[in-house]
Amino acid sequence: MAEDRKYRWVGTRPIRHDGVDKVTGRANYGADFALPGMLWGKILRSPHAHARILRIDTSRAEAMEGVKAVATAADLPEQRPGGATDLSNNILARDKVLYHGHAVAAVAAITAEIAAQALDEIEIEYEALAPVLSLDAALADDAPILDTARRARGMDDTGPTNIAARVDFSRGEPDQAFASCDVVLERSYETQTVHQGYIEPHACVADTKADGLVEIWCSTQGTFTVRSLTADVLGLDKSRVKVTPSEIGGGFGGKTTVYLEPVAALLSRQSGRPVKMVMSRDEVFRATGPAAASRIELKVGATQQGQLVAATARLWMEAGAFPGSPVQAAAMTILAPYKLDHLFIEGFDVVVTKPKVAAYRAPGAPQAAFAMESLLDELAQQLKIDPIDLRLANAVAAGDQLPYGPRYKTIGMKETLEAARDHPHYSAPLGENQGRGIALGFWFNNGLNSSAEVYLTEDGTAVVVTGNPDIGGSRASMAILCAEELGIDVMKVRPIVADTETAGYTDVTGGSRVTFATGWAVVNACRVIIEDLRRRAAQIWECDLEQVAFDDGRCLPVEGSGLSHDPLSVAEIARKMGSTGGPINGQAQLSARGAGPGFATHLCDVEVDPETGHVDVIRYTAIQDAGRAIHPAYVEGQMQGGAVQGIGWALNEEYLFDDEGRMENASFLDYRMPVASDLPMIDTVIVEVPNPIHPYGVRGVGETPIVPPLAAVANAVKHASGVRMQSLPISPPRLLAALQEQAAE
Amino acid sequence: MTAVVIPNGLRAHCEGCARVEVEAVSVRGVLAALEARFPGFGAALGENVAVAIDGEVFQDPLYEAVAPESELHFLPALSGGR
Amino acid sequence: MSKLHVETIINGEPVEFLCEPHTSLLDALRNEVGLTGTKEGCATGDCGACSVTLDGRLVCSCLVVAAEVAGHEVTTVEGVAEAEQLHPVQQKLLEHAGLQCGICTPGFVVAAKALLDRTPDPSETEVRYWLAGNLCRCTGYDKIVRAVLDAAAELRA
Structure with a gap:
């Protein structure tokens, strides 16, 4: 249960x-690590968007001086049915x-230049096939089929198709309900392929020892994911792979899988x-x-009064080369x-000859909210309602049912809307050619699995060990939670991000879960220590x-x-650790439940x-329910960064x-991210429910x-320009x- | 009895029922009860079952407990949605 | 083909290294000199993560041929703090939480210091345009801009 008490560290802004x-x-x-005797690896990439590989001849490359290894898919084990087939085929095409x-194909050589030259010596014979570059192209009756053996999940046998899966959710009788509505709007919305745009390209060093043990140093959102996926692709036991995380230069979901490792x-x-x-930036754009x-x-x-009655949505999303949009x-x-009492939602996962999509911050939700929040803006305008x-x-509240079944518990949706309505931004005057847009956003958030260890030092300071790469200041949040629990100075806590053999199993830095779930594990580990400290105080006081x-x-008499x-401080007990039972360590692990939606x-x-x-x-305000902000500066930072990524998605990126x-635009010059x-x-306004x-x-x-930003920007453009x-x-x-079309009408 | 809400796509495999009540203490028990009543239901559901139990979503739910007053929803297993 | 021998000054100290004629300053700093604080985000001069100063002028080290720095002075992020004393730009980036993942931070530190060295009292607009060559994908720039303005105020005080 959330406890209502005054905090000393939670809600403060210590330096990370x-x-x-x-x-x-x-x-x-990722790219800063080096080992003695290290080779440089490079990857040969397809010049075709869709082709059959007829023949690969690596003999000339292998014969080059300085080339030490050449690999193709033939060197990877065949995957069992249900195994990592798609992942393996994405890493090296079969x-x-x-x-x-x-x-x-891939080459390792004594210099990066020799490796690059060796790629030119690999001969590949392709049978070029027609590319499939849009949803329309993929769904056409005569569309080239990416994988003729695949059948759509969730549909009656369709025969060969580029639809990889279909899902649906329904409630009530939407078709009948539309007939009773005063107003019905029906619109179509499109978004293009965009990239996460992390500034650090993917990078790793791998060392496979003579006994088959694999050590990997890499930039990733999930060391245990890299361990698991690498072991799967190579057919190894997971204990044979050790992954040590470097600092990570951004990920936003894009570093939750493997390409190079x-x-x-x-x-x-x-x-x-x-x-x-x-990877080069070009490779990041083309192949991640x-x-x-x-x-x-x-x-x-x-209804005319603005009550939503019924809705239907049909969604198609490009998965890229393999299923999984x-x-x-x-x-x-x-x-x-x-x-909504009446709804029907149907979604299609569609493969196309583009890179396999990866997670990007609330995957799927920005595109969905762009549609719904744009349509609601139009509805409000038509009904003359704010x-x-x-x-x-029409806002949901605790007890209302989600379209896929469960019911909401405590949420802060109305609170963020009310904060927006009451914010000076909402009533500020606008000039010529200016417009204001508002939009709402929802995301599930995730819990998943986390471990934490807390070690007290002999002077009563603490080391916190977790397995989540720190992508945005999470070390500081772990330290704050530890300091709050143990009642020690936050700067006397040393938060560590550990490798897969030092930290207990921990899922990815993603799903908005680290402060929530791994932080919770830290709290529980500290509580193990507190119980131990009380036991030692009882021993000292007999x-x-x-x-x-x-x-x-402090331990003090009840x-x-x-x-x-006199009370015994953590430091005083820590100094007596040897005579009161030995080292003082706390360990905890959990599968975190109850990640409240955002x-x-x-x-x-x-x-x-x-x-x-x-x-x-010209002006932007982001308002969000954070539950409780542990380190408000980094909460604001998430809100600001997400908003600006959304602005880029809305205005320029594709x-x-x-x-x-x-x-055609695989560079930061031509793929125009906001500067x-x-x-x-x-x-920012942090709401705390x-x-x-x-x-x-x-x-x-x-x-x-x-x-929210995609629709917030589009709605603002509408009110500024009429389009x-x-x-x-x-x-x-x-x-x-x-605009020209509008002027012509 | 635990209430199980059947999504559209699976109703063909349980005689069209939208809601079924079963006696079980875990998701595994729910699945066994459904299979006993509607042979082939498990196969239709597939390997990767995700469920929501009383509002909480579980991606790997086999051993999760259900109570007599619980409501369980089947979800298509999430992928790519991390 | 034999390598070029380059003598230069990096962060105030004489440095020698060997490189190919086409090696970029970025690669030479990282791979030959061992200064990995300068980051590669694009290698095409579009992201600013590899920002260094060359005789005091802000450049993308990925666009400079390493051999060209012979006889000149290079300052990298490693040369901005003086011993234990952080430069105000560094200190204010920390205080304002002006970094999340931190990969762009070395470039911003070098670029912001170069701005304040010549423009002690920049407007927000000047800061934004000066830093327009440095990409950050995490912060939305808000806290970076605030940190640079605050550092400027501290340097003037």
Whole structure:
């Protein structure tokens, strides 16, 4: 249960414990690691978006001086049915290449240059096939089929198809209910492929020893995931693989899988030397997981008073080369924030000849919210109802049922909407060509598995060991929770991110789960220590355990116990550890339940240049329920960063492909992410509706902030220019064309 | 009796029922009871079962406890949604 | 083909290294000199993670040929703090939580210091345009801009 008490450290903003290393250049990231005798690995990538591999001849490359290993899919074990087949085929293509840039072969050599030259000496004969570059192309009757053996999950046998799966959710009788509505809006929305855009390319060093043990140093969101997936691809026991995390230069979901690690381990096994692999930015764009392009057909019916009655949604999402778009999450979230007695949601996972998508911050939800929040904006305008009032009138609350079954517990949706309505931003005046948009976002948040160890030192300071790479300041949050529990100074806590043989099993840094779940494990580990400290105080005082209380870093006699000892601080007991039972360690692990959903409301003001179609974001406010903010500065940072990624998604970012399926803008120059001069300050309001199940009321915060901005920006553009953009991005040429079309009408 | 809510796609495998009540103490028991009543239901459900029990979603739920007053929803197993 | 021998000054100290004629300063710093604080985000001059100063001028080290720094002075992120004393830009980035993952931070530290060295009292707009060559994907820039403005105020005080 969330406890209501005054905190000393929770809610404060200490300097992060890894901060000095990160501002002085000492912190080591994925590409910063090296071993003696290390080779450099490079990957040969497909020049075709879709082709059959007829023949691979690596003999000339193998014969080159300085080349120590050459690997292809033939060197990987065949996967069992239900095994890691798709992952293995994505890492090194076996029979077919399914996107431009798909890995086909790999080389390790004594220098990076020799490795690159050796790639040119590998001969591959392809039978080029027609690329499949859009949902329309994939779903056409005569579409080339990526995998003729695959059948759609969740559908009657369709025969060969590019639909990998179908899901649906339903309630009531939406078709009949539409007939009773005063107003029914039916719209279609599209978003394009975008990339997570982490600044650090994927990188690793792998060392396969003569006894088959594999050691990997890499940048990842999940060391245990890398261990598991590498072992699966190579057919090894998981205990044969050790993964040590470097610092991680951003991930946003994109570093929750593997691309290089199994290949580097394979090249290392072949060569008997450590192998380092670092992707170029070009490779990151072409061959790592982007986020799915989408099309959503949405129909919503309401009464004249603004009561939502019925909705249907059909969603298609591109999975890329292998199944696994986030369409199900999109389907589960699209109508989740609103009370609806009648609904039907249907989602399709569609494969296309583009890189396999990976998770990107609240996967699927931004695309879904773009559709729903755009449509609600239009509905509010049509019914002449304030858009926040419309959402408040239909907002879900505790006890309401989600479209996929469960019921909400305590949530903070209405609180974020009310905070937006009451914020000075909402009533600030606007100038010519300016407009304001609002949008809401929902995300599940996740719990999953975490472990934590807390070691007291002999002077009463503490070391906290967890297995979650710190991607955004989580070490500081772990330290705050430990300091709060043990009543010691937060800067006297040393938070450590450990390797897979030092930390207990811990799931990825993702799903907005680290402060919630791993933090909870830290709290529980500290409570093990507190029990131990009480036991030792009872031993010192020669009294019963029940007569000893622990408060604010001290053991003291329970009130009314009749004892009159001076309190014993953590440090005092720690100094006596040898004579009171030995080392003082706490360990805890959990499968965290009850990750309360996150809600956010964003306000966005834009100014549209009618001459060029350029959109300038001039004011932005992000409001979110964090449950309780452990380190508010890093909560705000998540809100600001997510908002700006969403602004980029809305305004500029998209993969551009030529007719042959080659990405045309695989650089930061041409894939235009927001820069400092594009943006205003991003104001934040943290709402705190404590999550009742968590000891500190924490909800995840990392993903929800990317959900509202797409529609917030599009709604603002509508009110600034009169044009409603239902297809992203709202880049200058697209908006200019729409403005000209509007002027012509 | 634990209430089990059957999604559209699976109703064909349980005589069209939208809601079934079973006696069980775990998700495994729920599955066994459904299979006993509707042979082939388990096969239709597939290997990767995710459920929501009283609001909480479980991706790997076989040994999770259910109470007589619990409500259990089957979900298509999540993938790519991390 | 034999390698080039380069003598230069890095962070105030004389340094010698060998490199190929086409080796970038970024690669030479990281792989030959062992200064890995300078990061590679793109190697095409678009992200600013590899920012260093060359005779006081801000450059992307990925776009500089290593051999060209012979006889010149290079300052990297490792040369910004003086012993244990962080530069105000570094200190304010920490205080304002102006970094999340931290991979872009060395570039921002070098670029922001270069700005404040020549413009002690920049406006928010000047800071934003000066730093427009440095990509950050985590923070949305808000806390970075605030930190740089605060560092400027402290340096003026």
